[in-house]
Amino acid sequence: MDTNANWYIGGRWVDPHEAVISINDMAVLRGYSAFEALRTYDRRPFHLDEHLKRLYRSAELIELPIPWPASFIAGVIHEIIERNSYTHAAIRLLVTGGESEDSITPTGQPTLAVMITPLGERDMQRFARGIKLITTRLQREAPEAKTTNYMAAVRALKEAAKHDATDALFVNSDGHVLEATRSNFFIFRENTLVTPREGVLHGITRNVVLELAHGRFTIEERPILLDELSLSGEAFISSSSKEITPVAQIDDLHIGNGKPGPRTYELEQRFIELIERGNF
Numbered sequence: 001m002d003t004n005a006n007w008y009i010g011g012r013w014v015d016p017h018e019a020v021i022s023i024n025d026m027a028v029l030r031g032y033s034a035f036e037a038l039r040t041y042d043r044r045p046f047h048l049d050e051h052l053k054r055l056y057r058s059a060e061l062i063e064l065p066i067p068w069p070a071s072f073i074a075g076v077i078h079e080i081i082e083r084n085s086y087t088h089a090a091i092r093l094l095v096t097g098g099e100s101e102d103s104i105t106p107t108g109q110p111t112l113a114v115m116i117t118p119l120g121e122r123d124m125q126r127f128a129r130g131i132k133l134i135t136t137r138l139q140r141e142a143p144e145a146k147t148t149n150y151m152a153a154v155r156a157l158k159e160a161a162k163h164d165a166t167d168a169l170f171v172n173s174d175g176h177v178l179e180a181t182r183s184n185f186f187i188f189r190e191n192t193l194v195t196p197r198e199g200v201l202h203g204i205t206r207n208v209v210l211e212l213a214h215g216r217f218t219i220e221e222r223p224i225l226l227d228e229l230s231l232s233g234e235a236f237i238s239s240s241s242k243e244i245t246p247v248a249q250i251d252d253l254h255i256g257n258g259k260p261g262p263r264t265y266e267l268e269q270r271f272i273e274l275i276e277r278g279n280f
């Protein structure tokens with residue numbers, strides 16, 4: 001961690017080791033808080049307004065009122081970028097549930113924390129290799145909300161590591177493949193791009209991918225059946241930090257010929273062009 005970084009917490013600008021919240025905060029006691037993770041390219045936040053909208057939507061879904069307007073949080077984000085010299089950075093926003101006297105009823109005001117960490121240049125190898133995923137039957141709670149309850153993700157990632165996989169895909173009791181622990185999931189069936197709409201977090205990158213694919217590929221937002229994976233020619237995941245990352249293997253199944261495919265590559269190229277044009 002960069003100990004010279006300047007972070008924001010509860011109205012103060014501090015070193016990361018001074019960015020602390022109360023042990024009685026509902027975020028600590030019960031994992032009750034909303035958060036966001038976005039990134040900058042060349043010191044400009046990527047789709048900031050969409051991330052802020054999702055923060056308020058997540059908070060609403062878990063009935064956590066945010067006492068500041070979005071313009072205030074946007075101001076703090078611009079200031080944290082100013083205060084830290086990183087060319088590319090990951091920014092996390094946290095709105096805690098606030099302190100509780102009986103350890104279950106939120107009675108205090110939420111705390112807003114904004115943290116920033118540097119990011120390196122894009123790893124082009126990632127596009128060339130593709131990653132391995134496992135499937136898991138663990139489930140996210142309130143999947144359409146971005147909350148700090150990542151218990152299922154933490155457990156699924158431990159399982160993935162045991163299988164030399166990079167990540168895990170959540171599969172629900174209907175056999176629908178939903179998303180990875182911190183990314184959305186897509187398959188190609190011929191020229192049709194398929195991604196689930198229900199039971200997943202609506203990723204900001206997911207929306208960008210769908211815009212990039214619009215007019216070039218047929219798009220279906222619908223459940224993906226586990227059995228359908230063997231019929232898909234290509235698969236990839238999308239997220240703010242991983243952008244578009246091809247998937248080469250899911251459990252024992254090799255996707256397509258086990259190498260990233262041309263359609264995924266085309267979307268990646270479009271994505272990179274969009275970033276390079278600064279068109280966000």
Ligand SMILES: Cc1ncc(COP(=O)(O)O)c(C=O)c1O
Nearest residue numbers: 182183184201203204205239240
């Ligand atoms: C569960 C989950 N799905 C999808 C995503 C991708 O969202 P985004 O593209 O906004 O980074 C994330 C990101 O953190 C996530 O946690």
